[in-house]
Amino acid sequence: MKKIKNVILSVCCGVFVMACSGGAKEVRKADYNIVPLPNEIRTAEGNPFLLSKETKIVFPAGNDKMKRNAEFLAEFLEASTGVKIRITSEQPDKNAIVLSLDAPDENSEAYRLQVDEKFIRIDGASEAGVFYGIQTLRKATPVGERISVAYDPVVINDAPRFGYRGMMLDVARHFEPVEFVKRFVDMLALHNINTFHWHLTEDQGWRIEIKAYPKLTTVGSQRAQTVIGKNTGEYDGKPHGGFYTQEEIKDIVAYAAERYITIIPEIDLPGHMLAALASYPELGCTGGPYEVAQTWGVFDDVLCPGKDSTFIFLEGVLSEVIELFPSKYIHIGGDECPKVRWEQCPLCQARIKELGLKDDAQHTAEHYLQSYVTARVEKFLNDRGRSIIGWDEILEGELAPNATVMSWRGMEGGTRAAQMGHDVIMTPTSHCYFDFYQAEDTGNEPFAIGGFLPVEKVYSFEPVPGILTDEQKKHILGAQANLWTEYVPNAEHVEYMAMPRIAAMSEVQWTQPEKKNYADFHKRLLGLISIYDQQGYHYARHIFDIKTEMKPDFEKNALSVTFSTIDNAPVYYTLDGAEPTEASTRYDGPLFVSADAQLKAAAIRPSGKNSRTFSTEVQVNEATFKPVVLLTDPEPNYASSGAEILVDGLQAVNTNFHSGKWIGFQENDLVLTIDLLQPKTISSAELSNMIQTGDWIFDVSQIIVESSRDGKTFSPAGNWKNDTEEKAPRGEMLTHTVTFDPVEARYFKITVKPSIIPVWHDGRGKRAFLFADEILLK
Known part of the structure; x- marks a missing residue:
């Protein structure tokens, strides 16, 4: 991994100097245009409130949560300004920041912040609302060692758009110590995020102590080594492990609760369970032997639902989980669970027969067997006052009666769940996966899983599908960003991948959509960056x-x-x-x-x-910058900027097909016409494309070139067929050249045909994806 450097950019704030006894002192002005943007900011007339060492923070006597809020505010202001402020429950007659619970709002996270010459008042609808008002004051305060800060008179009325504002961190692929988990929680609080989704179990490691099953941590928390890169077959030879004791988990849960953050644990089942199977092999269909996974991906060995002991195990684990986490929700995963072992397992097939499960046009009996597992686990948790969340695969088969769906494979699953009357959290890969690259120049980025998700695209996310009715829209609880850590091995890298994209997500989650504006957000982000610098966060600097x-x-x-x-x-x-x-x-x-x-x-x-x-x-050729028309439609998710990307003179520099530098086809051939504006003599055509067999992207099978003088009647000019058979996985960029006898014409039609996926691949027999970049005529 390339070394990540956190370079501090100097951020200028409004400054003025005022005279006072003992000489001049610098006073800097607060800026209420923060991230996320409050719903209403009304400036008022009058003199500013001046923060100084004589200022006091006032909280209601006898309210421990409000006292902790006051301590937080004092800590934040001291960190930003160097001014140490005393907290008290006695009301001064001036020069005080007053915290109260007087905001009349049905939204418990709402607050009102008022500033005049004598007081700053933060009124919350609850202690949580006061906390978010404190975060607004913190972010409005300029950062730097100085004597005083001037807060112009203002009234801010604010409340979040969504009640669920989440961020997921995977500590199962790469373990992070308690100290960093707390630092991560503080980072969430800074961005007004109220839910920490903690991914604790995986094929590559089990990270939570379960006293009834001690081998989960003595065996399941340790892997012998880790694959280098993307399942290259080479390994680092270094053991990796770690887990959280139950006392450590209680400590982290309490730490988050002080910051009004709920932690939702995830115990992924029935798939992604190799670490558990390595610990207790009798829970699998074959009995093993199993080992904690050293590579990434999806594995055929999963829990065996044909055994009653599997459910005894799950109930034992979840019984201890709900004692540690007071959250309403428990996440049970449910994603990427192959059915290969179940199809061959006599006990699973007996369970299918016992339950009367059948194949149908939509799903196999094994899919319905997973639905049975989900429903049985849900009933166990419902009976104990808890609810389940599952990834959108739990829609396959029969959705458990009270399940909340976390939609990650696009918006479609969440849309369908909302239409069925189920609650939904939107977290599609396209906008919410922070393990994706955040810059096109991937060669100068820390290693990542792939994809391309810059800050601007995160900011463009709209979690509520327009096709839903008003009643169905109420089922969209909120949005969440996810940070998977297969390729994120340490805390510094976690911070780099999260920030500042998390700032864009926080505005998606908090701010009403009609108030969002990316250009304005981009400018407001500078103030938040100054806090990143002050906190020593290792954030990505692409915005600069x-x-x-x-x-x-x-x-x-x-x-x-x-x-x-x-x-x-x-x-x-x-x-x-x-x-x-x-x-x-x-x-x-x-x-x-x-x-x-x-x-x-x-x-x-x-x-x-x-x-x-x-x-x-x-690079300019005869086709460059010439009018081009696509005669077939690309795949909607890979349309990029359309036909112009093929004649813009810019060659893609890597195989990141999410970068917007490639255009993708699968169902249709790529067919286009190019108008050279006047007759030209052409004797060759070139096409840039890529192969990424792991993503179903194969080489093209045929390129046909036709020419025309009038743009209506086309005659054959050249034809190239691919006679090379793909026999193994690979990934690279290619250029194919079709040469032909020189032809003078104004118009050229290019047809490019995808391949059929070969038999050795999981997608055998289907049309492959075709990704093209530049077309050259010479």
């Missing part, structure tokens, strides 16, 4: 790099390039591959590139905190 928009301008026959930065820093660029300096050309508007170029650009700041250099190569 140049934001680049590039698209072909078909009227100018050139690539239109637009640069911008979060703080309007000056940008300098070169076209010959030289590193940009202040002596280079300064960007002052859209740049048009019409010939081959090696474009580089950098934001150069007076502080010396410069951006990383943006670099791209522009």
Whole structure:
């Protein structure tokens, strides 16, 4: 993994200097435009409230939660300003921050923050509401050692959009110590997140002490070694393990509760149970031997529902779990459970017969057997006052009567569950998986599972599908970000993957959609970044790099390039591959590139905190920047910017098919026409594509080139067929060239056909995905 560096960017706040006894002192102004954005900010007339060492924080006498809130506020303000403030339950006549429970709102997390010259008042509908008002004051306060802060008069009325605002951390793939889990909880609190989904069990490790089953931790919490990379067959040779004692869990649960965060534990069942099977092999269909997984993925060995001892085990585990976690919900996973062993297991087949389960047009009897497991576990928990959450696979078969669905494989599962009257938490991979890369330049990023999820895409997430009725929309409880840790081995990396994307998610969860604006959020994020710096968080700095928009301008026959930065820093660029300096050309508007170029650009700041250099190569051929029309539809999730991506002069630099640099087809062939605007003599066509067999992406099977003078009648020009048979998994980028006798024409039609997946692959016999980038005519 590349070393992650946390570079502090200087953030300027409003500053003014006032005279006082003993000389001048610096006073900085608070900024209420924070993240997440409050619902209502009304400025008022009058003089500002001045924070100083004489200020007091007042809390209601006899309320321990409010006293802890007051202590939190004092700690936050001291950390930000260096000013140590005393807390008290006695009401001063001025110069006080007063905490109370006087906000008249049905939403228990609502608060009102009022500022005038004498007082700052934070009124909450509950202690939790006061806590969120405190977080708003904390984030409005500029960071730095200074004497005083000026808070202009204001009235802020605020409450969250969703009652469930979640973040999941997987500590099963890579264990994190108690100290970091608490630090992670503090990070959630800073972002107004009220639910910590704690993924505690996996094939690669069992992380929670269960006293009735001690081998779960003596055996199941340890793996002998870990695969290097993505199941490369090479291993690091280093044992990895760790678990939380029940006392440690109680401590963390209490720590989170002080910050009004509920911890929901996940015990993934009946799949993802190799660590449990290694500990108690009698719980599997074959009896083993099993080992704690050293690789990543989905494994055929799962719990055996044909054995009564399996349910005794599950009830024993869950009995101890509910004693440790007071949360309403217990997450039982339910995802990625292969049925291979059940199909061959006599006991499972006997259970299927006993229950009268049958195959139907939608599902096999084994799918209904998993539904039986889910329903039986749900009844056990319901009888003890708890409810279950499961990943959207629990929709396959019969959904347990009272289950809440966590929709991760897109929005469709959650939509269907809401239409069925079930509660839903939306967490689709497309917008919520923080183990995805957050930059296109993956070569300069810490290793990740793949994908591409920048801050802007997280911010664009809308958790409530528009097709739902008003009544069905009430079943969308909220949204959650997930951080899986197969490729996130340490705390520093966790923070890097979470921040600042978690800031974008917090605004999705908290702020009403009509008030969201990404450009405004981008500017407000600077204040939150100053707290990241003050806390020493290892956050990703991509927001300080140049934001680049590039698209072909078909009227100018050139690539239109637009640069911008979060703080309007000056940008300098070169076209010959030289590193940009202040002596280079300064960007002052859209740049048009019409010939081959090696474009580089950098934001150069007076502080010396410069951006990383943006670099791209522009390669021009006869098809580049020419009008192009797709005659077939790409897969909706992989449409990118449409046909223009194929003639923009920009070659994809890696096989990250989520990056927006590739366009994908499966059901349809790729068929397009290119208008060269005038007749040209062409003798070859090239196509850039990729292979990623693990993702069902295979090489193309055929490329057909046709030409036309009028754009209506096309004649064959060239035809290339792929005679190479894929015999093993691989991944790479390719270029195929179709050569033919020179033909003079204005219009060219290109047809590209996907392959059929070979027999050795899980998708055997189906049409493969085809991912294409650039088409060249020469």
